[in-house]
Amino acid sequence: MKAVLALGSNLGRRFQTLQGAVDALFDAPGLDYIAVSPVYETDPVGGPDDQRPYLNAIVIADTTVDAYTLLERAQSIETAFGRVREERWGPRTLDVDLIAVGDLVCGDDPQLTLPHPRAHERAFVLVPWSQVDPDAEIPGHGPIQTLLDGLDQQGVRLRGDLKLQGPA
Numbered sequence: 001m002k003a004v005l006a007l008g009s010n011l012g013r014r015f016q017t018l019q020g021a022v023d024a025l026f027d028a029p030g031l032d033y034i035a036v037s038p039v040y041e042t043d044p045v046g047g048p049d050d051q052r053p054y055l056n057a058i059v060i061a062d063t064t065v066d067a068y069t070l071l072e073r074a075q076s077i078e079t080a081f082g083r084v085r086e087e088r089w090g091p092r093t094l095d096v097d098l099i100a101v102g103d104l105v106c107g108d109d110p111q112l113t114l115p116h117p118r119a120h121e122r123a124f125v126l127v128p129w130s131q132v133d134p135d136a137e138i139p140g141h142g143p144i145q146t147l148l149d150g151l152d153q154q155g156v157r158l159r160g161d162l163k164l165q166g167p168a
């Protein structure tokens with residue numbers, strides 16, 4: 001099954017944090033690399049006005065792990081990178097969201113909604129995603145290219161590439 005994860009950081013050493021998160025994701029069993037997008041700097045959406053810009057990237061993995069276990073992994077990586085849950089949409093060292101897991105649709109559990117309920121309206125998700133899987137679709141919302149055409153993409157700027165660890 002294909003899993004799409006979104007990484008974001010707007011506190012601390014943002015680029016190193018995203019790199020560490022990618023390393024941690026692929027260090028764990030049951031997740032095989034398909035693609036990692038370039039890193040984009042993006043203006044904060046929602047939350048307090050005085051936040052720093054984010055660095056955002058998308059990771060696509062082939063997985064045998066079920067969606068709830070993936071969410072637990074994502075949250076434990078957030079915690080390992082010093083994420084403290086304070087105000088909604090407030091600044092964070094690391095955010096790892098599950099955007100889509102295969103074509104699973106699960107809308108009745110606040111602990112895990114799939115596809116991610118706000119992914120279709122977020123240029124900071126759709127721009128990097130479209131770079132690594134231009135033909136992707138969000139179940140219930142359609143092709144990401146069509147969604148992007150209807151969105152303001154200003155404030156999303158290319159910043160660089162993450163590295164993938166070679167075989168040990």
Ligand SMILES: Nc1ncnc2c1ncn2[C@@H]1O[C@H](COP(=O)(O)OP(=O)(O)OP(=O)(O)O)[C@@H](O)[C@H]1O
Binds near residue numbers: 109117118
């Ligand atoms: N697809 C999903 N990916 C990640 N978390 C999810 C998802 N669906 C529901 N959640 C739940 O949302 C809760 C809040 O997540 P989090 O604090 O990362 O939200 P946020 O990143 O601030 O905002 P947003 O949900 O708008 O991205 C988590 O505890 C998690 O259980």
Ligand SMILES: Nc1nc2c(c(=O)[nH]1)N=C(CO)CN2
Binds near residue numbers: 043044045054056097
């Ligand atoms: N630019 C940007 N804005 C956000 C982001 C993010 O990753 N990038 N994440 C949020 C909560 O998930 C809220 N706002």
